[in-house]
Amino acid sequence: MSAAHWRSGSRSTNYPIVNDRPGPTRILHENAPKLAYGIDSVGGMNRFDSDTLDFAHSAERRIIHVDMDAFYAAVEQRDAVELRGRPVIVGGAPHRRGVVAAASYEAREFGVHSAMPTAAAVRLCPGAIRIAPRFAHYATVSQQIRSIFGRYTPIVEPLSLDEAFLDVSASQRLWGDAINIAQRIKNDIVRELGLVASVGIATNKFVAKIASDIDKPDGFVEVEMDKITEFLNPLPVTRIWGIGKVAAKRLADLGIITVHDLKRIPNERLIAAFGASGHHWLQLARGIDSREVVADHAVKSLSHEVTFAEDLDNDDELRATLTSLVENAAARLRAAELRASTVQLKIRHYDFTTRSRSRSFAAPTRSTAKFLSTAVGLLTTYRQQYRGAVRLVGVGLSGCGGAPTQSDLFTESVALDTVTDSINQRFGDRTLRRAAGLNNKS
Numbered sequence: 001m002s003a004a005h006w007r008s009g010s011r012s013t014n015y016p017i018v019n020d021r022p023g024p025t026r027i028l029h030e031n032a033p034k035l036a037y038g039i040d041s042v043g044g045m046n047r048f049d050s051d052t053l054d055f056a057h058s059a060e061r062r063i064i065h066v067d068m069d070a071f072y073a074a075v076e077q078r079d080a081v082e083l084r085g086r087p088v089i090v091g092g093a094p095h096r097r098g099v100v101a102a103a104s105y106e107a108r109e110f111g112v113h114s115a116m117p118t119a120a121a122v123r124l125c126p127g128a129i130r131i132a133p134r135f136a137h138y139a140t141v142s143q144q145i146r147s148i149f150g151r152y153t154p155i156v157e158p159l160s161l162d163e164a165f166l167d168v169s170a171s172q173r174l175w176g177d178a179i180n181i182a183q184r185i186k187n188d189i190v191r192e193l194g195l196v197a198s199v200g201i202a203t204n205k206f207v208a209k210i211a212s213d214i215d216k217p218d219g220f221v222e223v224e225m226d227k228i229t230e231f232l233n234p235l236p237v238t239r240i241w242g243i244g245k246v247a248a249k250r251l252a253d254l255g256i257i258t259v260h261d262l263k264r265i266p267n268e269r270l271i272a273a274f275g276a277s278g279h280h281w282l283q284l285a286r287g288i289d290s291r292e293v294v295a296d297h298a299v300k301s302l303s304h305e306v307t308f309a310e311d312l313d314n315d316d317e318l319r320a321t322l323t324s325l326v327e328n329a330a331a332r333l334r335a336a337e338l339r340a341s342t343v344q345l346k347i348r349h350y351d352f353t354t355r356s357r358s359r360s361f362a363a364p365t366r367s368t369a370k371f372l373s374t375a376v377g378l379l380t381t382y383r384q385q386y387r388g389a390v391r392l393v394g395v396g397l398s399g400c401g402g403a404p405t406q407s408d409l410f411t412e413s414v415a416l417d418t419v420t421d422s423i424n425q426r427f428g429d430r431t432l433r434r435a436a437g438l439n440n441k442s
């Protein structure tokens with residue numbers, strides 16, 4: 001495996017790696033304290049000493065970002081031996097203007113990436129095997145990954161089916177430091193689920209997320225607090241959330257290419273050019289991000305969005321993308337045993353104009369069909385009013401709650417979704433998919 005560190009401490013980075021070979025599953029509780037103790041002594045100070053522990057950990061948070069490598073494609077390759085080592089594209093059919101939801105690393109070598117039209121992907125990699133997405137199945141696997149996270153911390157904030165933030169600050173007493181916890185999580189995922197995750201460890205969400213991405217696949221990167229500047233400075237500004245192609249071009253015109261460059265220009269100039277975003281970017285460039293990891297049982301909404309590599313102006317493609325976003329969000333909603341009463345559509349145009357439209361139901365539901373027809377209706381109305389190339393599409397389900405309602409229990413489409421989810425969970429049957437999904441057919 002690869003490992004990278006931006007650490008200043010004197011501690012050895014040769015922590016144990018136990019996931020490289022298949023073998024009997026170790027008994028976690030026997031193994032854990034010994035393993036943690038062995039690598040957790042810093043300068044002779046034993047961190048398991050309760051007097052020093054709380055003091056040591058109150059100073060900085062320890063946040064892990066876990067991001068599965070090529071998740072949907074990796075699940076397909078795991079489930080079907082004949083797909084292993086081959087270029088696999090998970091996405092909608094090319095003749096239906098489908099988009100790529102995930103590409104295996106073998107396909108990525110040909111330049112294929114997610115959110116590109118499947119037709120373009122197939123042109124780049126004619127030998128690729130295309131698989132229609134099985135979101136309900138991915139949601140099940142996602143739940144299995146979640147239950148692994150739950151062994152180490154209750155504070156888990158999923159961003160999508162394949163990524164989550166974990167706050168492990170308070171878990172270190174029990175499981176050893178964040179590095180050890182992250183290593184365990186990677187090991188558990190490989191051993192129990194046959195999938196590979198990249199992890200980033202840092203003192204805030206922004207840095208942890210970049211860290212997990214920078215050494216993919218099978219990444220393992222920790223950024224210590226006093227190494228954040230060194231870590232961020234050489235990175236391109238596009239690593240900063242909210243800086244896409246267009247903003248990056250405008251920044252480049254000002255001579256700003258790297259994070260370091262961004263910090264060198266006067267604050268007022270940045271704010272004059274980019275408004276509040278400029279200020280926000282600068283905070284991130286300095287490595288400042290105080291947002292908490294919000295456990296999802298506290299979450300009242302969930303959303304998915306896609307930023308296109310190339311701005312999109314074709315309504316069929318927008319609808320196909322929206323369909324896959326809704327399928328994904330609805331599967332997550334059901335996996336969390338939640339219902340939603342509002343569907344929100346978010347559109348960002350090539351010029352960064354961002355608008356959202358929403359529609360609410362009288363009673364919360366978890367019906368994909370209901371969410372889908374609502375989202376597509378919102379998009380159709382929106383496009384009648386606003387044309388122009390689109391760079392980002394998002395869908396949000398909110399007003400979430402757990403209690404079922406009468407109408408929900410007897411809604412036919414929900415029964416279908418539930419049956420589909422559970423059959424996919426049990427058999428991984430890829431024939432059970434939504435026929436109405438533009439983006440979702442073989």
Ligand SMILES: [Mg+2]
Binds near residue numbers: 067068070071162163
């Ligand atoms: Mg991923």
